[in-house]
Amino acid sequence: MKRLRTTALALALLAPALPATAAESVNLILNWTPTADHAPYYYAKSQGWYEKAGIDLTIEVGKGSGVSSVKxxxxxxxxxxxxxxxxxxxxxxxxxVVALMSVYANTGQTFYWLKSYGVDSPKTFPNHKIGNPPGDASRVMWPAFAKAAGIAPDSVSFVNIGPTAKIASLxxxxxDIISDFYNEHDQKVKEFGDDLGYINWKDIGLNPYGNSVIVNGAYLAKNPKLSEDFIRISQKAFAACVADFDPCLKSLLDAASGLDKENQQKQWERIxxxxTDExxxxxxxxxxxxxxxxxxxELVQTYLGMEKPFAVDTAFNTKLLDPAIKMDASKVKK
Structure with a gap:
């Protein structure tokens, strides 16, 4: 009997150690292809922060905010x-869907055009072609922009182009016009110089929240602790990238091929x-x-209409955020 116990103990010591609980497979769908504003998720994953919290994270390339919201x-x-x-x-x-964390406290939505194409302001958009993907947020919200600009929503035509083909198409x-995020601004300046014209939506009186982390409502109700861990890890990662972007940029470039390092660094400064807000x-x-x-x-309700109205406080939840982690405004270039 003693020999059997000794043998069993020896086998147990030789057996590979298994985790107490298996990591939960979790999917994060991006709004578009990976760029600088997604670097914190890749950084946190490369550092094992999600894994340590029991989250086996898969990051999925997206095809627009409309697509990610529906999925x-x-x-x-x-x-x-x-x-x-x-x-x-x-x-x-x-x-x-429920929003848990804003990334863009200010809207990144921007229209770009070339002055040589006969466009000099939104007032001259009519009878021109705007290029963007069909799921692009600026196309979904176009009626709001058109009304704020004082032009008819149907006065322009939309052309379907991929997110990486915007500059080439212009x-x-x-x-004649493309929509893009303000964080891509420097790339347009480099390409087109003084011929470039642009307007950020806030300059016309529209400044809705931009890109944010959203969660499935039923999933949140079923997995409150995992959801909190995911958000706080992501929040921690953004703060780390604000403090020092170099390691975050490396994680992004390692995970997503074909990105220009200098362009992504400039994007992060815009991001x-x-x-940053109050x-x-x-x-x-x-x-x-x-x-x-x-x-x-109210913006959405006024310009687009709500198919089924709902209480706005059901659309977001800030209770999962760590209030000790704040945006460091000293790191933002004026």
């Missing part, structure tokens, strides 16, 4: 990145500006303000 809202992905106004539209159509005159610097990095959300809701 998360249907339960096809636990988490996603989406423009918040676009998410509200999806929620009014029945998508089960350069070849396949389109830090978009991340709430993210005082309440917590990624904070979503209820008053601003109400205005965003």
């Amino acid at each position: 998360v809202g249907s339960g096809g992905s636990a988490f996603g990145i989406a423009d918040l106004a676009t998410m509200l539209v999806a929620k009014s159509k029945g998508a089960d 350069k070849s005159h396949a389109v 830090k500006f978009l991340m 709430f993210t610097t005082t309440k917590g990095l990624g904070w979503i303000d209820g008053g601003r959300m109400q205005k965003d809701y």
Whole structure:
């Protein structure tokens, strides 16, 4: 009997150690292809932060905020990145989505054009072609921009182009105007110089929350601790990247081929500006303000209509954020 116990103990010591609990497979669908604003997720994953919390994270390339909102809202992905106004539209159509953390406290939505094409302001957009992907947030919210600009929504035509083909399409005159995020601004300046014209949506009086982390509502109710861990790890990663972007950039470049290092570094400087407002610097990095959300809701309701109205406080939750992690405004270039 003693020999049997000794043999059993020896076998147990030789057996590979197994984790107490298996990591939970979790999917995060991006709003588009990976760029600098996604670097924190790749950095946190490369550092093993999600894994340590029992999260086996898969990062899925996206095809627009409309697509990511619908996929998360249907339960096809636990988490996603989406423009918040676009998410509200999806929620009014029945998508089960909740915003947990803002990335862009200021809208990144921007229209770009070439002056040589006869465009000098939104007033001259009519009878021109705008190029963007069909799921692009700026196309979903176009009626709001058109009304704010004082032009008819149907006065322009849209051309479907891929997210990586925007500059080439503008350069070849396949389109006259493109929509893009402000974080890509320096790339346009480098390519087109003084011929470039642009307007950020906030300059016309529209400043809805931009890209944010969203979650499936049923998933959040079933997995509150995992959801909190995911958000706080992501929040921690963004703060780390604000402090020092170099290791975050390396993680992004290792995971996504074909990105230009210098361009991504410049993007991140723009992104830090978009991340900064009175709430993210005082309440917590990624904070979503209820008053601003109400205005965003009214914006969507006014210009697009709500298929099924809902209480705006059901569309976001800031309780999972760590208030000790704040946006460091000293790292933002003026």
